[in-house]
Amino acid sequence: MKLDKTTTRVFIRIFCGLALLSILNVFNACSDLDPDPLEFNLPPESFGSIADLEKGVFGLYGLLRTSAVFNTFYAPAWGGDDITTFTGGNKQDFREFDQRSVSSSNARLLGNWNNLNTIINNSNIVLSRAEGLSLFDLDQDKIDELLGEVYFLRGLAFYHLARTHEKMPVSLTRLPDPNIENSTRQEVFLQIEEDLMEAESRLPTINESLATAEVRGAARANKGSARALLSRLYLDWAGFPLKDVSKYSKAAETAKRVIDEKGSHGFDLVNRFQSLWEIANRFNNESVFTIAFDQSAGIRNFKYNRVGYPGEAPFAGWDETFAEIRFFEDFPEGSRKEATFRTDIDWENLSNQQSPVFAKITGPIGDLPMEGQWHITERNDFYMRYAEVLLIYAEASARSGNTSAEAWEALNKIRRRAAGLPFSTPVTSPIPQLDKDGVEIPGLTYVDVTTGDLAELAFTERKWEFAGEFLRWNDLVRMERVEQALSNRNPQISMDAGGNLLTVPNPINGSLGLDNYFSPLPQAIVDENPNLLD
Known part of the structure; x- marks a missing residue:
């Protein structure tokens, strides 16, 4: 399917728009005035057509975008030695991660938990509603591909949560169990592996519906996307806390297959590192899975541009995502450092806080506007x-x-x-x-x-x-x-x-020991289900 540039943009807008609307239109049972005979014979609460299933899949992508629209999605990353935040203002939730003192009442922790579990629960609904489609003479290959996307998105959501919480429940039912108990980390990783392997077996080599000269980088998952995420899972599995070193060979083997088949999946490195952060290159072959945004369709990203600038004049930024000073100092000189940081900004002499500025967040000099609603971008993740x-x-x-x-x-x-x-x-x-x-x-x-x-x-x-x-x-x-x-x-x-x-700027005030590597479950969730407190 080859689309020109204008048609591609319209397609993306439809893709994004359906993603937001389909949760209301698809996950609730409804019937037409003239019922489809196929739908009439399906079990209750089943999809009536492949088109309905596809709308459900678009809805899941929409939920992922909703989860990723703010830095809430990545809040635990402020614990690293590369990122810091402002010492005051409304950045308390980020500072808790930054200073290794994360409380169970952290609002970002709860928001991320709710958003990702919404993806998981709705993935379970889509899988349940799709069961009846196998009974009829439909394009089973197309159904398989769509279900592969569901398994991929559910596996990604489980995995993203597991990188924050050591123990968590694994819900696989259409109606979540209000008294569910936590699974062990081993059980969680086995489920993620199963979902990603199921996705790999069903997904196409490349998803032709969003793979054009203008839209590259797997905005819809393909086999290579699933294998790449599996390789990351195995690398984590081999490390703390499970330490199953046999998974190193699995990580290497899975990554190698992506490398060997990169041409089929449309993957490769871009030639110039800095171009990755330029808005014109927001779709590129280097992204093996892209969370896509589109301002003209109302699908906007709030994690870049203004949030990476200092709050003081002349910048009027939001002081949210800065670089650690020592990290900046240790960073090897060269073109990659110039592309990573805004070395044109005299950050050492800022008044409010002396922290280096990430070009990966603000965008290269002059690439993103610094006026109007400049906290909104269509930068992809x-x-x-x-x-x-x-x-x-x-x-x-x-x-x-x-x-x-x-x-x-x-x-x-x-x-x-x-x-x-x-x-x-x-x-x-x-x-x-x-x-x-x-x-x-x-x-x-x-x-x-x-x-x-x-x-x-x-x-x-x-x-x-x-x-x-x-x-x-x-x-x-x-x-x-x-x-x-x-x-x-x-x-x-x-x-x-x-x-x-x-x-x-933000000295450590919590433990750096192994007992503080993972965040507590949100208190509001434990209050609803005390079985999760163990």
Whole structure:
């Protein structure tokens, strides 16, 4: 299905509009004045057609967008050593994660819980209502593909919750059990694995309905999307707290299959790192699963632009998402650093708070407007990038004892692009390294590496590659490195105009121990069902 640019935009608007409306129109039983014979013979509360099932699937994508529209979706990521928030104002919920003192009454915790469980519960409804469609002479391949999307979205919702809570209930019924008990983490991960494997078996290699020259990056999940998310799951599974190291080989194997079949799925690295954050490139081949937004259809994203700027004049930003000073200082110089941070802003001499500014949040200089409702954008969320698939393959291969040339090459592709070089061309000689002012740094810089601890090199590369993308906290948890990272946050060289060394804006006031890696269940949810308190 090939769409021109205008038709593509209309299609996206229909896709987004249906996503918002279908919850009301599809999940409630209704009948036409002239009933369809097929619907007449279906069990009660069943879909009457493939079109109804597709509307239900669009509704689930709409619920995911609703969940992801604010930073609530990623609030636990403020626990990482890359992200911080404002020391005052209305940022208390983010500061709790930032300072490792998350309370069960945290509003972001509750909001995320409710939003993700709404996706899970409605996925169960869609699966239940689709059961009768198998009884009739319909396009079963199309039905399978649509159900694959349901399993993918349910698995994603379970997984996103599991990265916040160590124990949680696993509801798989049409009507949720009000007295349900928590499942163990092993049981939760087994269910996520089952959902993603079911999705992989049913999804198409590429979803043709939203795969055009203008709409790239799997705005609807395909087989590669499911495999990529599975590889991330296995990497977490091999780490804390389950520590099933056999899953490293599973992570490597699954990531490798995505790499081998990237062309079929429409995946690859983009040539220029900075282009990922440009609004014109909000659909790109590097996103293996994209949560898509569209301002003209009223589907707007509230996580970028203004929220990343300082609140003081002349910016008038919302002081929500800043970078840690020490993280900025330690970040290797080069084109990737320039694309990650707004080094044009004199953040060291801000009055309210001296914190580096993420270009990944504000957008590159001049790319997003700073007027009107500039807290609203149509920037998409790249829920997972192909760069992560490459680094999972490199790290998991090494941790499972396989340091192959292909694993090294996966790492080196990321390193080359970070240096501003073509990612597919090997670099056999050292190159000069320049600082932010273009001055050469003494010593030789080797871009390609083929010796050393591949697993640790890949782990560290993730630190820089995904800075500010809400992933670092989960990496620190799985490798049990929270204390190592967060107890070493003091600025080393950043000073104000008076020569005063800057200090950490939000010092840690909670435990950095293993007992504080996961957030409590929301108190309001436990009050409704005391069985969840264990």
